[in-house]
Amino acid sequence: MHTKTDGLKMINDLLSLAQDSTPEKRHQLVEHVTELFVTGADSYQTEEITLFNTVLEGMLPTMEPEQKKTISEQLAPIDSTSNKVAYELAREEIDIARPMLTSSNALKTEDILRLAKTMGQGHLLAISKRKHLESNVTDVLLERGESPVKQSVAANDGAQISDWGSRLLIKLAERDEKIRDAMMERADVTESDYNRLIEQMPSQQQAKIRQMRKDNEDLINDLFHKASKVVASSKLERKATRINAKATLKEIRAGQRTLGKAITQLALSNNLFDICFLLSEMAGLEQKYVTNVMVRYDSTGVAVLCRAMGVENSDYHALCKARATHNKQPQSTAENWANDYQSLSDRDARRLLSFMKIRLQTLEAQAA
Structure with missing residues (x-):
């Protein structure tokens, strides 16, 4: 004491x-x-x-x-x-x-801004990696920074980017593949800008990503129109477990624990409710949408979420078993989901998650 x-x-x-x-x-x-x-x-x-x-x-x-x-x-x-x-x-x-x-x-933000305006490239690169950056700071970083700084800003999903900054990065993406890849994984670009980014890709990659988007369009529309009803009828309950989801989230964000290991522990208790909470918080997606993909009879949405968040194959396998149990589906279905997961790449999943968020935002804006 x-x-x-x-x-x-x-x-x-x-x-x-x-x-x-x-x-x-x-x-x-x-x-x-x-x-x-x-x-x-x-x-x-x-x-x-x-x-x-x-x-x-x-x-x-x-x-x-x-x-x-x-x-x-x-x-x-x-x-x-x-x-x-x-x-x-x-x-x-x-x-x-x-x-x-x-x-x-x-x-303070004014300190960061002053340093961004006066210090060299090494300092700018370090600033660009902060968990949160306001758009007036990123404007300075993009204006003064060389390629590594610009690439780092584009890849930092905690960096707010102004309309000017977004236009600059999309223009730079025409000849900088790292910036293009990073921008395609952001959820704060408009659909028209996302389409421009696709058009900048080699034709084979364009065809692949357009197909991926087409395959996921039905899922996204379904999520938007049915999410609230599904949540109301899903009876997804928080199971008794020794794991405190909010404390676990704090540990994950501090790098003391992986999301995957937390999912495995919760899956062993069939606690899909808290898994939805963790995935929602980590992916920046409303919980009603995450609950919807969790209780569906297919695995597309939940696989995209987990792979985009870096969940390992073994941890996803544990989740598949819990989902099949909840849905009263055979465990052979869980094995098929786990096998399919292995062929989904991290990059494709992050792009699909980004597209999912952008589309849902558009649908929400249209419905408002």
Whole structure:
């Protein structure tokens, strides 16, 4: 238990160390403060966090590059890192700056924008990989960035892209296959832009993707027109299980657990309800649509969702068994679904999921 007395003792210890000006002691202080900060960031009082940040801010100018790199890596995931520490480290050479640029929440949008306008290509590339980017930042990245930066922005589904940015990327896609492939996996392009991207492909690929779209058109229309009715009549119940779906989702997003392994665990309990929740959240598709594909008597929609989300063959196999049990279909059907899944490529699945989202958005807009 962290007490106020512990906090006061820690403050006194740090202040006495800070008064010792030898380089060795300063280095020791930085290590000590950073370690304490990282291990207890969730439990410290505001004044203790302020102290840690104040000490680190004061020590930054005297740190060696190697130590700056280490603390940048350690502090980037800590949201209570001070904005000043995060920003100063983000302006350093790229090996030091990269962790802060790619993941620190201590940097504000205006900081990111300022860095995007002033720093070099390595910094721009690191910024382009952030989980969320506002369109005014991506505009700067697309304007100033060289090909790797533009490709990275196109591939980042957490990057908002303005109308200007979208037009630029679709124009660049004519001669940049990586940008074209990335744009075809985004759900925020219009149907007309998606068609333009298809037209830029070699004729054989065009024919394949048009056929895939045609094969899935009935499924998408069915999803849109029947999803709510299916959900109401499906009787998909949350089964008793030791797995907390919301906590599991957090672990998956933090990279501590795979979606596939969570699906296998839930499938063993025949808990299709929570599997729908996880797939809906990870794929960015309304839960009623995911529930619809889950309880259908075919496997097309659920296979596309799972493959696009990187679910392994063995984990999908476990899901097939649970689906067949729920639908009262023979287990031989589950085996057929699992075999078909092996021939579906990741890229085709991601493109189909993107097309599914775009079509559903169009149908929703038309119905509004």
